[in-house]
Amino acid sequence: MLNVGRPSRPGAVTQGHDLESTYTGNKALNLETPLIFEQGVKGRVGVDMRDPKEVKSRLGGLERNEEVGLPDLSEPQVVRHYVRLSRQNYSIDAGFYPLGSCTMKHNPRINEKAARMKGLGDIHPMQPVSTVQGALALIDDLAHWLKTITGMSAVAMSPAAGAHGELCGIMAIRAAHDAKGEQRTRILVPESAHGTNPATAALCGYKVESVPARADGRMDLDAFEAKLGPDVAGVMLTNPNTCGLFENDVKKIADLIHSVGGYFYCDGANLNAILGRTRPGDLGVDAMHINLHKTFSTPHGGGGPGSGPVVLSDALAPYAPVPFVVEEGGNYSLQEQVEEGAAKSFGRMKTFHGQMGMFIRALAYMLSHGSDGLRQIAEDAVLNANYIRVGLDDLLNSPFEGVCMHEALFDDSTLKDTGVTTLDIAKAMIDEGYHPMTMYFPLVVHGAMLIEPTESETKETLDLFIGSMRHLIEKAQTSNDPEFFVQAPKFAPRKRLDETAAARSPILRWTAPE
Amino acid sequence: MRYMPHTAEERQAMLQKIGVSSIDDLFVDIPEDARLTGLLDLPKHAPEMDVDAKMLAYGAQNLSPSSAPSFLGAGAYRHHVPSVVDHLIQRSEFLTAYTPYQPEISQGTLQALFEFQTQVALITGMDVANASMYDGATACAEAVLMACRATRRKKAILSCNLHPHYREVTDTTVQFTDFSVESLPPSIDGVEDLTADLGKDIACVVVQNPDFFGRLQDLSDLADKCHEVGALLVVVVTEVVSLGAVRSPGDMGADIVVGEGQSIGVPLSYGGPYVGLFATRQKYVRQMPGRLCGETTDQDGTRGFVLTLSTREQHIRREKATSNICTNAGLCSLAFSIHMSLLGEVGFAKLAKLNHSEAAAAADKISAIDGVDVLNETFFNEFTVKLPVPAQDAVEKLAAKGILGGVPVSRLLPNADGFENLLLITVTETNTDDDVDQLVAALKEIANA
Numbered sequence: 001m002l003n004v005g006r007p008s009r010p011g012a013v014t015q016g017h018d019l020e021s022t023y024t025g026n027k028a029l030n031l032e033t034p035l036i037f038e039q040g041v042k043g044r045v046g047v048d049m050r051d052p053k054e055v056k057s058r059l060g061g062l063e064r065n066e067e068v069g070l071p072d073l074s075e076p077q078v079v080r081h082y083v084r085l086s087r088q089n090y091s092i093d094a095g096f097y098p099l100g101s102c103t104m105k106h107n108p109r110i111n112e113k114a115a116r117m118k119g120l121g122d123i124h125p126m127q128p129v130s131t132v133q134g135a136l137a138l139i140d141d142l143a144h145w146l147k148t149i150t151g152m153s154a155v156a157m158s159p160a161a162g163a164h165g166e167l168c169g170i171m172a173i174r175a176a177h178d179a180k181g182e183q184r185t186r187i188l189v190p191e192s193a194h195g196t197n198p199a200t201a202a203l204c205g206y207k208v209e210s211v212p213a214r215a216d217g218r219m220d221l222d223a224f225e226a227k228l229g230p231d232v233a234g235v236m237l238t239n240p241n242t243c244g245l246f247e248n249d250v251k252k253i254a255d256l257i258h259s260v261g262g263y264f265y266c267d268g269a270n271l272n273a274i275l276g277r278t279r280p281g282d283l284g285v286d287a288m289h290i291n292l293h294k295t296f297s298t299p300h301g302g303g304g305p306g307s308g309p310v311v312l313s314d315a316l317a318p319y320a321p322v323p324f325v326v327e328e329g330g331n332y333s334l335q336e337q338v339e340e341g342a343a344k345s346f347g348r349m350k351t352f353h354g355q356m357g358m359f360i361r362a363l364a365y366m367l368s369h370g371s372d373g374l375r376q377i378a379e380d381a382v383l384n385a386n387y388i389r390v391g392l393d394d395l396l397n398s399p400f401e402g403v404c405m406h407e408a409l410f411d412d413s414t415l416k417d418t419g420v421t422t423l424d425i426a427k428a429m430i431d432e433g434y435h436p437m438t439m440y441f442p443l444v445v446h447g448a449m450l451i452e453p454t455e456s457e458t459k460e461t462l463d464l465f466i467g468s469m470r471h472l473i474e475k476a477q478t479s480n481d482p483e484f485f486v487q488a489p490k491f492a493p494r495k496r497l498d499e500t501a502a503a504r505s506p507i508l509r510w511t512a513p514e
Numbered sequence: 515m516r517y518m519p520h521t522a523e524e525r526q527a528m529l530q531k532i533g534v535s536s537i538d539d540l541f542v543d544i545p546e547d548a549r550l551t552g553l554l555d556l557p558k559h560a561p562e563m564d565v566d567a568k569m570l571a572y573g574a575q576n577l578s579p580s581s582a583p584s585f586l587g588a589g590a591y592r593h594h595v596p597s598v599v600d601h602l603i604q605r606s607e608f609l610t611a612y613t614p615y616q617p618e619i620s621q622g623t624l625q626a627l628f629e630f631q632t633q634v635a636l637i638t639g640m641d642v643a644n645a646s647m648y649d650g651a652t653a654c655a656e657a658v659l660m661a662c663r664a665t666r667r668k669k670a671i672l673s674c675n676l677h678p679h680y681r682e683v684t685d686t687t688v689q690f691t692d693f694s695v696e697s698l699p700p701s702i703d704g705v706e707d708l709t710a711d712l713g714k715d716i717a718c719v720v721v722q723n724p725d726f727f728g729r730l731q732d733l734s735d736l737a738d739k740c741h742e743v744g745a746l747l748v749v750v751v752t753e754v755v756s757l758g759a760v761r762s763p764g765d766m767g768a769d770i771v772v773g774e775g776q777s778i779g780v781p782l783s784y785g786g787p788y789v790g791l792f793a794t795r796q797k798y799v800r801q802m803p804g805r806l807c808g809e810t811t812d813q814d815g816t817r818g819f820v821l822t823l824s825t826r827e828q829h830i831r832r833e834k835a836t837s838n839i840c841t842n843a844g845l846c847s848l849a850f851s852i853h854m855s856l857l858g859e860v861g862f863a864k865l866a867k868l869n870h871s872e873a874a875a876a877a878d879k880i881s882a883i884d885g886v887d888v889l890n891e892t893f894f895n896e897f898t899v900k901l902p903v904p905a906q907d908a909v910e911k912l913a914a915k916g917i918l919g920g921v922p923v924s925r926l927l928p929n930a931d932g933f934e935n936l937l938l939i940t941v942t943e944t945n946t947d948d949d950v951d952q953l954v955a956a957l958k959e960i961a962n963a
Contacts, residue, residue, distance in 0.1 A: 025816075036629045036855050046856035047596055049864060049943060052871035055878075059870065060730050060892035062760050064863075069636045072858035079598055082626070082852055086607035089614075089622035093606030099615075106517055107610050110562050115783070116600070119573025124586040125785030126921040127577065128913045134575025135784050148554055160648035160786065161841035174690050195829035199838035205690040208833040246543035277541050282548040293841075301603075301845025302623035303613040303805065305648070305787030321686070337928055347686030351589055351651040351679040351774070352785025364569055370559035373515045375550075380518050382540045383525060386532045403532075403540050430619055435612075441829075458519040459528065492618035495813035499617075502810035502822040506799065508642045509632040 030493060033084040037510045040071035046078050069512065088493040089302070090435045096461055098388075100407045100438035100450025101194070101242060103272050103294035108368065111297065111361035120360055125352035129333055135356065136332035140325045142363045146290060146309055149374065150271075151281025154317035156310045157324065158354040162269060163196040165289025165308025166236070168321060168349055170204045172287055172312060173234045173263045175319040175346040182261070184233035190219040192243055192442040197236045197267060206233055213444050217243040217400035217409075221252060228260045238267035239283070240274065242442040243400060244385065244407035244450065254284020263287065263316065271295045272454070273382055273406035276375030286313040292355075296362035307358035318343035323353050380455035381406040384462060388451055391466035395473045399445050406454070412447025414473065419482030422447040425472055427496065430489035432468045515559055577913065579782065583949035584918040587896045587940030588726070588926065589650065589677050589752045590785060591777045593865075594944055599779050599852045603845055613805075613844075617820045618812075623844070624819035627807040630851040637757045637854075637862075638771040639764020640793035644804040645821075646847040647790030647839065650774030651680045654720065654750055655687035656792065656803045656837055657770045661718035661746045662693045663836065664801045670718050670748075674698035674706045675725035677752055678926040684720070693717070700930050702889075704729050709739050716743065718770070722750040723763065727923075728893040728938065730760060737767025746770060754778055754791070755942075756894040758866025770794045779853030780846050789846035799823070803837035865943060869895040873941040876950045880939070883954065885961040889936075896940040898923070901961065905937040908960050915956050 025032045033039075057063065073081070090097070097104035115121055123132055143155045156172075159165040170187070177184050187201040191210045198208040209227055214220045219237065235257045239247045247253065254264045266280055266288040272295045280288050292298050292307040300306075312320055322345050323336040334353065338345045369377065382405055389398060389408035396410035412422045426436035426449075438450040453462060476485060489495065520528070525537070534540060541549065560568075579592055586592065603609065607622055614620030614627075627645045634643035647653040658670045670688075672681055672695055681697055688695055698706050704727065708719050719740050724730050733749060740747045749763035751773035763771045775789040776782075794802060800823065808822035829840070857865060873895040880899060881888040890897040901908050905922035912919030923936035941950065 033625075035625070035632075036851075037632060040858065043860070044858070045860050046598075046858060047861045047865070049594075049861075049868055052864070052867040053875050055871045055874040057870070058874050058877070058890070058893050059760055060732075062730050062732055062892075064757070064759055064761050064765075066765070068758070068859055068862060070633065070854065070857070070859040070862055072860055073855060075596070075598055075856060078852065078855045079602065081855070082602045082608075083605070085622040085625055086602070086605040087622065088619075088625070089607040089611045090616070090619040091607045092610040097612065099612055102612055104610075104612060108517060110565055112604060112609075113566070114569035116781075117569060117573045118580055119576040119578045120569065121781050121783055122578050122580045122592075123576050123784045124579055124584065124592065124782050124918065125590050126586050126588050126925065127579075127918055128909050130910065131577035131913050131918070132784065134572040137575065138572045145556060148556055160652065161839075163838045163840045164648060164652075167838060171686070171690065194840075195832045195835070196838050196840050198833035199835040202833040202835075203687075203691065203838050205692075246541075248543040248545065251545050251548065274544070276554055277550055278544045278548045279550065283545070299609045299845070300612045302608055302611045302620075302626075302848065303645070303844035304841040305789075305843045305846055306841040307787070336925070347689065348679060348682040349652075349686060350683060350786070351649050351677070351788070355786040356784035357781075357787050360569065364565050367557070367560050367565045367568060368517070368562065369515065371553040371556040373518075373559040374556075375553060376515060376518055379537050379540075380520055380525075383520075383528055383532075383537065386534075386540055387528045390532050403534070403542070405540075405543075426616070427618070430616065435619065436616055455518050459524050489618050493621050494618045494816060494818040497617045497812045497818045497820050498810045499820050499822065502808040502820045503825070506806070506822055507809040508799065508806055508822075509628070509635050 031084045031087065033081050035510050036081055037071050039077060040073040042072055044072040044074050046073050046075045095433055095435065096457060096465055097435040098437050098451045098453050099435060100452040101269060103452060103454055105297055105454040106456040107297050107299040108365060111364040114364045115357045115360045133332055136325050138363060139359055140327050140332060142359050145366045146311060149275060150288065150311045151279030152311035153314050154312040154320060156312060156320040158321055158349050159289065159308040159310055160350055160355055161304065161306035162289055162291045162308045163200060164349060165310045166196055166200040166267065167203060168310045169265045169287035169289060170200050171346045172316040172319040173265065174204045176316055177233055179343050184231050186232045188224065188227055188232060188235045190237060192241055192444045193236060193238055194242065194267060194269065201236065217245045218247050218249060221249050224253065225256055228256060230260060232260055232262045234263040234265055236265045236267060238269060240270040240405040244404040244409050245400060246405055250283045269294060270406060273378055275378040276371065277378050286316050292358045292362040297365045298358045298361040305355060307355035319346050321345055321347055321349045377455045384453040384455065384457055387462055388453055388466060392469055395470055407450055407452035409445060410449045411445045415476055418476045420476040420485045422449055424485035424488065427488040428472050428485050431491050579918055582916050582918050583952050585920045585939045585941060585953060586918050588921040588938050589679065589774060590782055591753055591940060591942060592782055592944050593777050593942055595779055595781065595853060596856050598856060599849050602852050603849050608845065608848055614821060617818060621818060624807050626848050626851055628809060628819050630847045631807060633851060633854045634791050634793050637762065638793040639762030640771050641796040642799055643791065643793035644802050644806050646843040647792050647804055648843060649786065649788040649790045650752055650772060651683035653772035653790035653792045654680045655684040657748045657772045658684050658688060658718060658720065660801050660803060661748060661770065664798050665717045665744060665746060667715055667717035668693050669716055670695045670720060671708060671711060671716060672697045673708060673721040674701045675704055675727060676720060676722045676750060677726045680750060700927055702932055708736060712739060712743055712745060714743050716745040718746040718748045720748040720750060722752065724753065724756055724894045727898040728890050728896040730892040730894060733766040748772065753894060753896065755866050755869055758862040759870055760894060775850045779849035787843060787846055789843040789850050801836060804839055805842050868943045872943060872945055873897065876941040879950060879954050880957065883958050883961055886957055895942055896938060899937045899939055901935045901937055903960060904934045908937060911960055912956055917953055917956055919953055
């Protein structure tokens with residue numbers, strides 16, 4: 001299945017004789033580029049470097065004697081390839097990206113500049129700590145901001161992403177129970193949770209039990225209470241939850257889990273909605289990860305890298321992973337090894353000290369906003385989401401009553417009998433120049449459409465978006481023309497792609513034609 | 515506040531449209547006694563100019579390897595990154611896109627990932643690679659979990675010469691699972707018997723090449739011995755540039771190759787974000803963790819790319835997923851891929867040869883110092899030096915002279931006896947002859963003090 005030869009030009013596939021075809025496969029500014037492996041000529045080079053010295057080899061007879069198989073291109077060829085590729089991507093810089101649960105906000109460029117500054121972007125993780133006092137001060141200052149924002153007593157900085165942060169939090173919970181000699185076996189997770197929650201709990205050896213949602217979209221408190229017992233290690237609750245709602249029983253949930261000796265893990269993916277309005281530490285949370293790449297604007301980069309520091313309560317702080325920065329009288333050092341003791345660190349989660357590049361960006365973002373700006377973020381994010389909610393809820397059904405937090409959730413009930421699905425609406429949104437909302441998540445809502453506008457967007461953008469959505473929904477309901485939707489997107493670089501075929505016989509790499 | 519567009523009038527109009535009188539009405543679900551009324555105890559918002567100055571001030575307190583001779587390695591390597599790389603990854607369309615869940619408008623990210631997967635498979639000598647992991651150490655831990663799943667066995671053996679952080683991360687990751695890890699104790703001469711406990715209960719053996727101390731070895735025999743008992747050989751590569759000069763792990767019989775891709779295209783950035791590489795044999799594809807990009811066609815029959823085999827992943831499988839990982843190292847994998855595209859076959863081989871020759875020349879000069887020994891017989895661009903004094907003290911003295919002289923082994927292995935005087939020295943294409951001469955002169959002084 002890997003030995004499939006590739007056409008040498010995209011045009012070889014798309015050429016046709018109708019009016020919309022071109023010889024090259026390009027369409028004016030829509031420029032195609034073949035795979036990098038289908039380009040280049042042996043002997044070209046894209047990097048000049050000095051000639052190696054003549055030395056006795058120390059490779060121990062292990063010299064590579066076969067070609068790797070990489071193509072040879074000049075620098076301008078490589079530039080053109082990636083510029084063309086980039087133009088086939090939608091991005092927050094180019095347009096509205098209301099992808100629920102992902103907090104696609106503006107990524108300020110001062111953050112990018114800072115991450116590349118001399119003394120920040122180019123320092124080595126194993127330099128003597130005496131030569132990186134500024135770096136350690138930066139990490140410590142960021143930790144202070146995170147602790148202050150969340151009202152928590154400690155923070156583990158090293159987790160590399162949200163799911164990695166979850167792993168950190170649940171491992172701290174497991175370590176705390178183990179230290180007390182308690183063997184607990186279950187973790188309770190609401191059924192609306194992100195898939196990473198149960199996957200994380202399983203990796204820590206816990207059995208995952210799902211707690212159903214109430215009619216108002218919050219976790220069912222009675223069902224939760226009924227599942228509690230001395231064998232419950234903790235609960236993983238997203239708040240605001242994945243339906244875009246604040247779990248108004250959160251303090252009762254915290255009290256209940258604590259009453260059986262369990263811990264409260266909060267998935268902080270949606271922290272953006274509550275910045276400066278409430279603090280997880282005041283809600284009884286024991287551990288929460290913070291997605292710096294969501295709430296604090298470090299760029300998503302097409303899927304990463306992220307950064308997921310975890311704030312911890314006093315009860316869990318002793319179990320935090322190494323390393324951590326220690327400050328004494330303005331002098332910074334690093335605790336890099338686990339020190340033995342009854343309550344001790346559960347270990348190490350990644351090489352070195354965490355996602356420094358993301359720390360720099362996040363701190364620049366926080367300094368830019370300050371306490372007043374952070375609160376304004378939450379207020380505008382929530383304002384924008386509610387503005388979309390009321391702009392659409394006469395046409396689309398909001399499954400839950402009342403105000404929402406940072407994202408507006410709709411189900412697909414008003415599309416019933418139209419032949420048009422949530423997916424079709426999403427693809428039609430692409431033709432209108434939007435990135436679609438999150439679809440079919442959370443799983444507790446049928447045909448879910450989860451719209452998160454963030455605080456970055458203007459009222460004009462929201463009005464146009466509401467108008468566009470109304471146009472599409474009304475068209476779906478009245479035109480009796482599902483084909484219009486099924487054919488969407490018509491104007492994207494690709495029509496709908498065959499994902500079933502991709503999974504049935506996977507082609508995961510280029511292979512040289514026979 | 516420059517990032518938020520609403521005027522007070524607009525906010526009022528929007529509240530009115532929503533049907534509430536104040537913003538507080540939108541936060542009523544927060545329990546009353548947990549609502550913040552005032553501002554957090556933090557500074558107020560700042561102009562960009564002030565933020566710029568503040569960040570510069572942090573940087574100014576650090577000794578930058580760009581302005582000091584630097585011989586640091588131990589899992590993170592300073593290489594020249596062509597200007598094109600950083601320029602291209604800062605294009606808005608790459609930088610500010612999310613995970614390519616809508617393939618019709620994400621072909622840029624997806625095709626780049628497909629090319630990345632191919633490059634990683636080629637340099638490691640494997641069939642397939644995923645779309646990247648957080649870093650090399652987390653990729654190593656995931657490899658152990660995958661080997662346990664694939665073999666339905668529960669134990670892994672880790673070489674004594676594996677990077678200590680990789681061992682610690684692997685230990686940490688498996689500690690609450692049904693799986694266990696046997697780590698051989700670090701050895702100064704590199705001698706270990708990885709086959710002593712190798713039996714039909716072992717899922718995999720994990721070995722690093724070049725190892726933590728810089729040594730190279732042929733792993734073919736070890737691969738055969740693993741395969742005889744049905745165990746997998748996991749090979750860790752922390753310096754991927756070495757693959758331009760050294761036989762690939764796949765060629766030596768590895769079943770899974772994991773590595774740190776930072777050396778190609780990714781700045782040091784005090785240890786992260788980096789890019790974990792993960793490659794394996796075709797038959798294990800469905801056991802792989804992480805995102806995978808695959809080729810398909812659109813409705814018109816035009817080639818296109820999508821994320822695929824997602825039934826392995828957490829958002830579908832939840833607690834039964836192959837891993838809890840969601841994020842990859844997206845932009846770092848793009849940087850890797852662009853740099854690799856610039857290098858090509860010729861450049862990759864030459865870069866590797868250049869690194870090796872600079873390191874070999876430096877090792878000759880260093881071993882000529884009285885009282886200083888280079889312990890390695892084989893190495894790529896990093897080797898272990900035995901000093902007559904503790905290495906920790908030596909690097910502090912070197913730093914005082916403005917030289918970042920290497921990584922003391924004891925910083926990563928503080929509890930191992932007899933390692934105090936060992937210093938890891940890396941020499942790359944970024945080091946000049948003058949850098950090396952400065953290091954040699956300073957080491958001479960330290961050795962003779």
